[in-house]
Amino acid sequence: MTTDTRLELLPAVDVRDGQAVRLVKGESGSETSYGDPLAAALAWQEDGAEWIHLVDLDAAFGTGSNRELLAEVVGRLDVKVELSGGIRDDESLRAALATGCTRVNLGTAALEDPEWTRAAIAEHGDRIAVGLDVRGTTLAGRGWTREGGELFETLARLDADGCARYVVTDVNKDGTLAGPNLQLLRDVCAATKAPVVASGGVSSLDDLRAIASLVPEGVEGAIVGKALYAGAFTLPEALAAVRAVAGR
Numbered sequence: 001m002t003t004d005t006r007l008e009l010l011p012a013v014d015v016r017d018g019q020a021v022r023l024v025k026g027e028s029g030s031e032t033s034y035g036d037p038l039a040a041a042l043a044w045q046e047d048g049a050e051w052i053h054l055v056d057l058d059a060a061f062g063t064g065s066n067r068e069l070l071a072e073v074v075g076r077l078d079v080k081v082e083l084s085g086g087i088r089d090d091e092s093l094r095a096a097l098a099t100g101c102t103r104v105n106l107g108t109a110a111l112e113d114p115e116w117t118r119a120a121i122a123e124h125g126d127r128i129a130v131g132l133d134v135r136g137t138t139l140a141g142r143g144w145t146r147e148g149g150e151l152f153e154t155l156a157r158l159d160a161d162g163c164a165r166y167v168v169t170d171v172n173k174d175g176t177l178a179g180p181n182l183q184l185l186r187d188v189c190a191a192t193k194a195p196v197v198a199s200g201g202v203s204s205l206d207d208l209r210a211i212a213s214l215v216p217e218g219v220e221g222a223i224v225g226k227a228l229y230a231g232a233f234t235l236p237e238a239l240a241a242v243r244a245v246a247g248r
């Protein structure tokens, strides 16, 4: 359970083939391109972001790597970075942490390699978060192309291993502007004491207010992607909206 009352916002910069993109439901080929990832991240920082959620989609899909570019982006930012995509072994974890990012998200590795994940959590503590990317309550890995077990069984195992934080994505909502899956967030918060970062579906300030209302249940942050890029609201408007909920 988080003690801070204000929802953290994490604008997303997902990188494919060197470009900032948004996908729909994580489907390869559904990309809309938004140009230079560094420019996008610096723009969110300029607009008041405290975090950037930075994803190497090629590494997540197994179609390549944007490692050097992402390291440069992290190095040029003054804000906290949550880095993910393709962090699956000692070498990729070491490289990710060496960028100076605040924390990394493990996805596929947490589903396929429990022993390695346990050791990574034991060694790096809250610099490790686990991304729980689900369709229904079935986890998805390898670019969301492969099923990876049942959400609540995996959550119980990761909790027992001391996982500090979960990033919960409803894959069917991601990039759709269809609204967040609030019941999923409530259910995950009820099952763990660790803070939860919400991801997928945010379309409006009301969606952010609804997620912010779950802070007392354990939601700590929300990743915002498509809505910001599409101009549904600005980041300053979003920050003001979640501050207002916290001040009630």
Ligand SMILES: O=C(O)c1ccccc1N[C@@H]1O[C@H](COP(=O)(O)O)[C@@H](O)[C@H]1O
Pocket: 014, 023, 025, 026, 027, 055, 057, 059, 060, 061, 084, 085, 086, 087, 088, 105, 106, 107, 108, 109, 131, 133, 141, 142, 143, 144, 169, 174
């Ligand atoms: O963010 C996306 O749109 C996305 C789409 C498809 C696959 C992964 C995606 N994002 C994030 O990538 C990591 C998982 O990477 P890995 O499995 O550890 O290589 C995770 O944070 C996803 O949310």
